[in-house]
Amino acid sequence: MNTPLNTPRDASVDVPDGAAVAEISNLRVEIDGRPLVDGVDLRLLPGRVTALVGASGSGKTTTGLALLGEHPPGARVSGEVRVPGGGPVGYVPQHPAAVLNPARRVGALLYDIARERVRDLPRAARRTEARARVLCALADAQLPQGQALLRRYPHQLSGGQQQRVVLAQALLLGARVVVADEPTTGQDALTKSRIVEELTAVAAQGIAVLLLSHDLDVVRALADEVLVMKEGRVVESGPTERVWLTPRHEWTRELLSRQPQFSGGEEPGGAPTGAPVLHLQDLTARHHRTQVLHIRQLALHAGECLAVVGRSGSGKTTLARCLAGLHRNHDGRVTLDGSSALPRSLRDRDRGQLAAVQYVFQDARAAFDEYRPVVEQVARTAVRLRGAEAPAATAEALAVLAELGLTEEQAHRLPGRLSGGELQRAALARALLARPRVLICDEITSGLDTVTRRALLDVLAGLRRERGELAVVLITHDLDTASLADRIAVLDAGEMVEQGTAARVLSAPSHPFTRRLLAATTR
Amino acid sequence: MSGPLSFVARRLLLGGAQTVAVVLLVFALTEALPGDAAVALAGDQPDPARIAAIREAMHLDRPAYERLLDWAAGLAHGDFGTSLTSGRPVSTYIEDGFGPTLLLAMITVTLLVPLGVGLGVLAARHEGRPVDRIVSSVTLGVYAVPEFALGVLLVTVFALRLGWLPPTAVGYGTDLLGHPAALVLPVLVLLSRPVCSLARLVRAGMVDALDSPYVAQARRYGIPGARVRYAHALPNAVAPAAQQLARTVDWLLCGVIVVEALFVIPGLGTVLLNAVAERDVPVVQGLAVVFGVLTVLLNLGADLVAHRFAPRAGVAA
Numbered sequence: 001m002n003t004p005l006n007t008p009r010d011a012s013v014d015v016p017d018g019a020a021v022a023e024i025s026n027l028r029v030e031i032d033g034r035p036l037v038d039g040v041d042l043r044l045l046p047g048r049v050t051a052l053v054g055a056s057g058s059g060k061t062t063t064g065l066a067l068l069g070e071h072p073p074g075a076r077v078s079g080e081v082r083v084p085g086g087g088p089v090g091y092v093p094q095h096p097a098a099v100l101n102p103a104r105r106v107g108a109l110l111y112d113i114a115r116e117r118v119r120d121l122p123r124a125a126r127r128t129e130a131r132a133r134v135l136c137a138l139a140d141a142q143l144p145q146g147q148a149l150l151r152r153y154p155h156q157l158s159g160g161q162q163q164r165v166v167l168a169q170a171l172l173l174g175a176r177v178v179v180a181d182e183p184t185t186g187q188d189a190l191t192k193s194r195i196v197e198e199l200t201a202v203a204a205q206g207i208a209v210l211l212l213s214h215d216l217d218v219v220r221a222l223a224d225e226v227l228v229m230k231e232g233r234v235v236e237s238g239p240t241e242r243v244w245l246t247p248r249h250e251w252t253r254e255l256l257s258r259q260p261q262f263s264g265g266e267e268p269g270g271a272p273t274g275a276p277v278l279h280l281q282d283l284t285a286r287h288h289r290t291q292v293l294h295i296r297q298l299a300l301h302a303g304e305c306l307a308v309v310g311r312s313g314s315g316k317t318t319l320a321r322c323l324a325g326l327h328r329n330h331d332g333r334v335t336l337d338g339s340s341a342l343p344r345s346l347r348d349r350d351r352g353q354l355a356a357v358q359y360v361f362q363d364a365r366a367a368f369d370e371y372r373p374v375v376e377q378v379a380r381t382a383v384r385l386r387g388a389e390a391p392a393a394t395a396e397a398l399a400v401l402a403e404l405g406l407t408e409e410q411a412h413r414l415p416g417r418l419s420g421g422e423l424q425r426a427a428l429a430r431a432l433l434a435r436p437r438v439l440i441c442d443e444i445t446s447g448l449d450t451v452t453r454r455a456l457l458d459v460l461a462g463l464r465r466e467r468g469e470l471a472v473v474l475i476t477h478d479l480d481t482a483s484l485a486d487r488i489a490v491l492d493a494g495e496m497v498e499q500g501t502a503a504r505v506l507s508a509p510s511h512p513f514t515r516r517l518l519a520a521t522t523r
Numbered sequence: 524m525s526g527p528l529s530f531v532a533r534r535l536l537l538g539g540a541q542t543v544a545v546v547l548l549v550f551a552l553t554e555a556l557p558g559d560a561a562v563a564l565a566g567d568q569p570d571p572a573r574i575a576a577i578r579e580a581m582h583l584d585r586p587a588y589e590r591l592l593d594w595a596a597g598l599a600h601g602d603f604g605t606s607l608t609s610g611r612p613v614s615t616y617i618e619d620g621f622g623p624t625l626l627l628a629m630i631t632v633t634l635l636v637p638l639g640v641g642l643g644v645l646a647a648r649h650e651g652r653p654v655d656r657i658v659s660s661v662t663l664g665v666y667a668v669p670e671f672a673l674g675v676l677l678v679t680v681f682a683l684r685l686g687w688l689p690p691t692a693v694g695y696g697t698d699l700l701g702h703p704a705a706l707v708l709p710v711l712v713l714l715s716r717p718v719c720s721l722a723r724l725v726r727a728g729m730v731d732a733l734d735s736p737y738v739a740q741a742r743r744y745g746i747p748g749a750r751v752r753y754a755h756a757l758p759n760a761v762a763p764a765a766q767q768l769a770r771t772v773d774w775l776l777c778g779v780i781v782v783e784a785l786f787v788i789p790g791l792g793t794v795l796l797n798a799v800a801e802r803d804v805p806v807v808q809g810l811a812v813v814f815g816v817l818t819v820l821l822n823l824g825a826d827l828v829a830h831r832f833a834p835r836a837g838v839a840a
Binding site for chain 2: 068
């Protein structure tokens with residue numbers, strides 16, 4: 001909010017570096033009487049990173065947007081948001097692509113912002129000065145080759161570049177406060193550590209950063225101060241190290257507690273025996289004519305969980321899509337149960353083959369039809385792939401959904417009325433109704449907060465105990481998630497650089513890339 | 524996705540192929556017509572001997588592919604053949620008719636773009652409020668009135684009752700510019716429906732764009748309102764509007780027969796109507812080729828514009 005300076009608040013005792021550049025006191029935002037945020041107090045100091053942590057829906061984004069003077073439609077707001085000095089507040093949203101105009105080059109908005117800032121210069125000098133400022137802001141946002149980027153469209157940039165361009169907009173604006181909403185969600189370990197460096201550099205310029213995140217590793221690496229939110233209230237706040245070492249609130253302890261172990265149970269770490277349920281030989285996958293993935297051999301045994309790990313763009317998802325018959329442009333042999341070669345395309349697979357390999361997508365919301373109740377869509381798999389009668393299929397769907405922790409009432413809702421974690425369980429149930437031999441889980445936990453993610457991984461572990469024959473392929477960029485598998489395969493730039501038991505890969509990685517990935521995670 | 528250059532190249536190649544297809548199709552369709560030019564020329568008392576003689580004189584007895592090659596070779600040099608009824612080259616027909624048609628189309632498009640876009644942006648800015656309601660219902664209402672009905676209405680009111688404007692362009696020949704009053708009513712009729720469809724499309728695109736996170740970001744960072752609307756939101760509404768505009772220009776250039784007939788304007792539509800009435804096959808063929816090529820060119824242009832403003836969409840070539 002661009003509130004002009006009313007009464008400059010004098011520096012209080014507990015503030016060493018001068019007055020706050022932004023301050024929220026006793027903020028309450030409610031919609032239809034239901035509070036989204038209640039009684040939040042927040043002070044942002046120049047050069048300091050303050051983190052708001054909490055599960056999704058705990059009010060982090062509502063608080064962050066309040067700082068920008070923006071509230072959800074129909075909200076009743078009380079309390080005070082003050083930005084002394086009246087400077088603008090920068091905003092880096094969770095999906096930076098959404099705030100970049102798809103029809104304009106990246107430079108368009110940057111130049112417009114710069115032009116507004118050089119109004120007072122003589123007309124002749126404006127253009128060169130605007131240009132210099134744009135390039136300077138890009139350089140400050142860790143984009144040294146900004147010149148070339150300006151002429152590109154947003155879709156021609158990588159996700160990381162898009163984020164830095166959005167950050168550059170805020171720097172160009174001269175913002176003294178930047179709100180970064182989940183900047184590391186869905187990013188691999190190396191990208192995450194780069195984002196941490198970026199935001200550290202921003203704070204080093206004397207800008208106050210408000211970090212909204214459920215990524216606790218990043219919060220710990222970055223934040224000076226942490227506020228833990230639950231259901232719209234701040235339950236605990238304090239310096240990061242203090243909160244980490246001696247959490248006072250029960251919820252904080254739950255948030256910080258380690259993830260549980262997750263394994264097949266019977267033969268932990270034991271070498272898989274017998275014929276593989278899925279075997280892959282000499283796979284070369286291409287996008288158009290570019291080769292994106294090459295794998296000599298990969299086997300998956302019944303009851304085994306294989307994690308496929310790598311950065312974004314390393315070919316993990318392409319591998320999964322080849323197995324599931326979603327990516328046709330490959331030559332290579334994928335055999336099921338050692339006998340029949342699976343046809344390359346989904347269209348050529350028969351019902352049995354389709355049922356045998358099931359896929360759970362990253363974005364559960366996009367994987368459901370928003371106009372039909374969840375249970376109908378889950379039951380449909382049994383009807384389509386196993387020829388079950390509709391009533392029997394519905395009964396089975398409800399049973400599996402209940403097993404995964406969704407009540408009958410929730411099952412009859414439309415997808416829009418379920419949370420991300422609940423929908424992902426429904427997506428798992430939908431795949432299970434095919435009674436698959438192989439379940440492919442493509443980044444199913446990325447984008448979920450720690451608590452929800454842990455619950456989902458528990459569900460997956462439970463599934464594997466109940467269904468001893470089920471083989472799971474876990475596509476993930478998150479080494480913590482991967483550590484719960486029996487075996488890990490590491491992909492880099494379309495090549496499988498390493499594979500072995502999870503314990504061996506994580507404790508004694510043989511390939512330099514794996515070592516770098518591990519180092520980036522544990523820093 | 525390959526780069527923009529290769530998109531242009533691919534689209535141009537496809538345009539060339541479409542043009543060839545148009546030429547082949549026009550020839551095939553005229554071949555498929557019952558009877559031929561000789562039958563038409565023989566008049567009301569078809570005497571088989573006379574028909575055969577005409578056929579021989581016009582080389583219609585030669586195999587179809589030879590005639591196609593001749594005709595296509597002529598087209599490549601801009602030679603459309605000669606009219607059966609008058610013996611004048613077909614190209615003179617096209618040149619004569621093209622002037623008035625082009626004039627009408629140019630005036631219409633010049634008024635259409637600012638009007639349509641302006642109304643669309645205006646409605647989008649006031650989405651759901653009275654201004655939007657009025658613009659939306661009036662455009663829907665006007666769009667529902669066919670040209671001939673609106674034309675007759677306008678002529679009755681402004682020309683016959685009030686006497687402000689001439690009812691038709693009779694007597695002015697092809698020199699329409701010298702008599703601008705005669706152009707007012709035809710242009711109004713031509714404008715009526717395209718303005719409505721364009722305004723509605725721009726409104727829909729602008730409503731989406733103004734509601735988008737990137738426009739919110741531009742506003743948040745203090746970009747002035749008009750600049751946000753026209754420089755940041757409007758480009759996202761341009762792609763669908765450009766396709767619609769291409770269809771409209773195509774319709775304007777390829778003979779707006781009803782309007783030309785109503786106001787007696789000697790444009791391409793009138794030429795086509797007369798040629799069909801007189802069974803003047805070469806003229807019909809020539810016009811069909813011109814219309815076909817114009818359609819190909821305009822859609823090519825629209826695709827390039829759409830590619831520029833929606834680079835992601837990968838316009839189906």
